[in-house]
Amino acid sequence: MTQLTDTHLYREIHEQPAVLRRLLDKEEATAAALADLIHGRAIDHVVIAARGTSDNAGRYAQYVLGAMNGLSVGLAAPSLFSIYHRPPRFGNALVLGISQSGQSPDIVGVLAEARRQGALTAVLTNRPASPLADQGDVVIDLQAGEERAVAATKTYTAELAAIALISAALSDSAEQRQALAAMPDAVAATLSMNDAIAAAAPRYRYMSRCVVAGRGYNYATAFETALKLKEMTYTIVEPYSSADFLHGPLAMIETGFPVMIIAPAGVMAAEMAEFAHAVRGRQAEVIAISDAAEVLATARVPLRLPAPVPEWLSPITAIVPGQLLAMHLAHARDYDIDAPRGIHKVTETV
Template identity: 40%
Template sequence: MTTTTSVMRAEIAEQPAALRRTLQDLTPLTGALGELGRSTRQVLFIARGSSDNAAVYGSYLLQAHAGRLATLASPSIATTYGSKVDLDGVLAVAISQSGRTEEIVDTMAWAADCGARTVAVTNGQGSPLAEAADLALVTSAGDELAVPATKTYTTQLAALAVLALGLGADLDPGELNAVPDAIEELLAAPGDGVDELAERLAPVPGAVVSGRGMAFSTALEAALKLKEACYLHAMGLSYADLLHGPIAVVDQDTPAILVAANSGPTLPGTAALAERVSSAGAPVYGIGGGATLASACDLALPGPDMPEWTAPIGLIVPAQLLTERLARRLGYNPDAPRGLGKVTQTS
C-alpha cells in the first residue's frame, strides 16, 4: 500500500472531538445511573472483541474505585446453553459499538429475564441494544468507516468512566473532562517513535503485549489491533500471566510491548518486567509509563499525562498510531483487514 494516509488515521485524529461530545452527552446521566445502580450490588459486563477489552477496563475501574464486584459474562451461557442464572441485584452492562450484534442483544435480554437491571453502551442510537436497555449510554463518535475500532473504542471507555462516576466512584470528574485535551496534545506532536517502532516490528512474526491493572485493557486492545490490521501474532497477556510461564516465548523474534500509565501502583512492576525481558536478550518496547518505563525499554512511545484511572483512554492512542503505521509499512490496508466487517455476528 503506497498511500500516506488512511481512513483509520483520520478517525484516530477525530478522537478528541468524539470524546468531548460523548462526555458532554453522557455526564448528565450520572444521576440516572446512580438511581438504577442503587438496587444492584455487582456488575456483569456483556461484550465481545474490542468491546470486551473495554469491559476489562470497566471491571478494574469499578472494583478499584466504586467498591463493586464486576465480572465479564460468557454470552454462550445464554445463547448456546440457555441456562438460567440468578441475576437479582446485578447490573448488566452490554457493550456493542453498533448495538446490532445479535449475541450481545440476546444476552442482555437474557440477563434482564434473569432479574438484572440493564445498561447499554453503544454508538448505535436507536439500535436494538439501546432500545432494549433500562438506560442507554449512547456514545457520540459519529460514523466509523475503518473496520478497526478507534474512536468508538475510546468513547466506550469514556462511557464506562461515566458509569463508574454514576455508581459512586470517588474520582475527580475534572480529570475525565481533561482527557480530550491531553489526547489532542499527543496527536499534535506524536514524535518519531511510532515510525521507528513500526520499522523494528516489521520483520518479526509476533509480539507479546502486556499490562497490569487498568492498563491490561490497553494491552489486550493493542494486541487485537496488531492482529486485525497487521496480521501479527500478537498475544495480549496480563503482567501476572506473562510471568507464570509464557515469558519463555519472548525472544529476538517475539519482542515484548509493555503498557503502563505514567503513575500508579502497577508502574514499578511493569518497569521491573521490562528489565527482566531485556536481561534475557529480547527486545522490549514501552507504551506510556513515563521516564520510569522508558528507561527500562529499548524504545518507548510516550502516552498522555493522565492519572491511572483515565490513562487507558489515552494509552491506546499510540498503539492505534503504531498499528496504522505498521500495516502500511507491511503493505496492508488498515481500513479493511481481510475477513473482517464492522458487525460480527456469532452463531
C-alpha cells in the same frame, strides 16, 4: 500506496478528542441517571456482555468500577444464553451491554434474559436505534459518529470514557469529573506521538510474533493493543498480564523477541519496570509505552506518553500509541488499513 492521511482509520484515530468532548458533554446526565438507579436499587455487582474490542472495554470496567466504586464486575458468557440455553441467575445485578453496533444476537440475548429476570440493564453503543439498545433501561450513546474503518478506534476510547463517566457519577466526585473533563486534551496531546511512532514502525515490518504486557487498569490496554495489531498487521500477538507472563510464557523469550510493555505512571509502574528488566535479561527487545522514567529506561524503543493522567484514566490515552503503531505498521506492509482481510465492521455471533 494510498496516502495514510486519506484513510478512514487515520481520520478516526484523530477524531478521538472531539468524540470524547461530545460524549462527556451530552451523556453526563444519562450517566447520572444510571448512577441514581444503581444506588436506588442497591446494585452490588455488574455483569458485562460484550465481544471483541467492547470486551476489552469490559476488562477496563472490571478495574474502574471495582477500584473506584467497590462493585464486583464479571464478564458474561454469551454462549450460556444463546447455545446452551442455561442462563445463570443475575440476582441484584446491573447487566451492561457494550457494543459499537448493537447488532450481535448473542449480546442482545444476554440483556433480553436480564430484563426477563428483572435485572437493571444498561447499554453503551454507537447506535442507539439498535436491537441491543432496545433492551436497555438506560442507553448511553457513544457519540462517535459513523466509524467506517473496520478496526474500532474512536468507539473504543468512547466506551472507556463512558465507563469512567458512570464511575464518576457513582462516586459523585468533583475531582473525578474534573480529571475526566481533561481527557480530550490529553488524547489530543498523545496524538502528537504520531511522527515518532511512524518512524519506529518500519523496524517491525518483518515481525511475525510478539507479546503485549500490561497490568491493573492497563490489562485492558494490552488486550486491545494486541487486537489492533492482529487485525491490521496479521501478526501473532499475545496479550498478557505481566504477572501471568512470568508463570510459564516467559519460556518463549529468545534474543530479539519483541515485548511491548504498557505502563503509564502509577502504582504499577515500578512492578512493570521490574518486569521489563526480567525480559531484557533474557534478551527480549522491549517497546515501552509509558511516561514513567524507570520503564522508559528499559526500552529499546521508548514511546513516551506526553500527557500524564491519573492511573484510572490512563487506558484512554495509553491505547492511542497502540492504535498508531498498528496503523503505521500495516501501512509499511502495504496492507488495506480500512478493510483488513477476512473481517467486517459488524460481526453478528450467536
